Amino acid sequence: MVRILDLEEYAYKNNIPIMMSDGIEFMCDYIKKNNVKSILEIGTAIGYSAIKMALVDKDIHITTIERDKARYDLAVKNICDFNLENQISVILDDAFNVELNNMFDLIFIDAAKSQYIKFFEKFKKNLKKTGTIISDNLDFHGLVKSNEIIESRNVRGIVRKLRNYIEFLENNKEFETSFYTIGDGIGVSKWQS
Numbered sequence: 001m002v003r004i005l006d007l008e009e010y011a012y013k014n015n016i017p018i019m020m021s022d023g024i025e026f027m028c029d030y031i032k033k034n035n036v037k038s039i040l041e042i043g044t045a046i047g048y049s050a051i052k053m054a055l056v057d058k059d060i061h062i063t064t065i066e067r068d069k070a071r072y073d074l075a076v077k078n079i080c081d082f083n084l085e086n087q088i089s090v091i092l093d094d095a096f097n098v099e100l101n102n103m104f105d106l107i108f109i110d111a112a113k114s115q116y117i118k119f120f121e122k123f124k125k126n127l128k129k130t131g132t133i134i135s136d137n138l139d140f141h142g143l144v145k146s147n148e149i150i151e152s153r154n155v156r157g158i159v160r161k162l163r164n165y166i167e168f169l170e171n172n173k174e175f176e177t178s179f180y181t182i183g184d185g186i187g188v189s190k191w192q193s
């Protein structure tokens with residue numbers, strides 16, 4: 001029998017980035033308190049966060065998108081092992097190729113960090129008027145708020161894009177965002193009233 005701990009260990013050993021434990025606990029708590037029933041997740045990896053969210057309540061349905069075939073295969077297997085295939089639908093594709101007509105209570109952005117503005121702009125049309133967009137990794141291991149010089153060009157690029165994303169959220173006329181230093185940094189965005 002597969003346990004949540006097995007998924008955490010697998011992710012750790014194989015360098016697969018999954019949500020930090022206090023980050024996913026925050027999400028699950030948010031889902032419970034706000035009676036969230038429909039979730040779109042961008043970035044499945046091996047299905048860890050989707051499984052944790054689905055386990056909050058059997059009436060929750062999650063659509064999750066993953067572009068990496070090996071991770072998608074493993075996510076599908078893990079979801080079956082937890083008997084959650086009725087609650088979680090996994091789409092194998094680049095999120096930018098996916099067109100959805102459903103409306104969701106919650107959209108969770110946890111994919112390529114350099115593309116967050118584009119994910120947000122693409123999928124906001126699928127968010128209910130009472131819905132929430134949650135974005136993970138906004139602190140990016142503390143680097144986003146730090147003044148330290150970053151050697152790696154790649155990491156520097158990600159940090160710059162995440163700073164742009166935070167500025168985009170702070171100045172957004174349609175959405176109001178609260179920022180939390182939980183996990184790797186979480187943003188909770190709601191339509192402006």
Ligand SMILES: C[S@@+](CC[C@H](N)C(=O)[O-])C[C@H]1O[C@@H](n2cnc3c(N)ncnc32)[C@H](O)[C@@H]1O
Pocket residue numbers: 017018019042043044045046047048049050065066067068071093094095096110111112
């Ligand atoms: C941080 S991991 C997701 C972790 C997962 N949400 C969890 O906590 O268990 C990000 C995943 O997003 C996928 N990804 C990145 N960009 C994507 C895109 N444009 N479309 C679909 N998947 C994408 C990556 O392949 C990677 O597996």
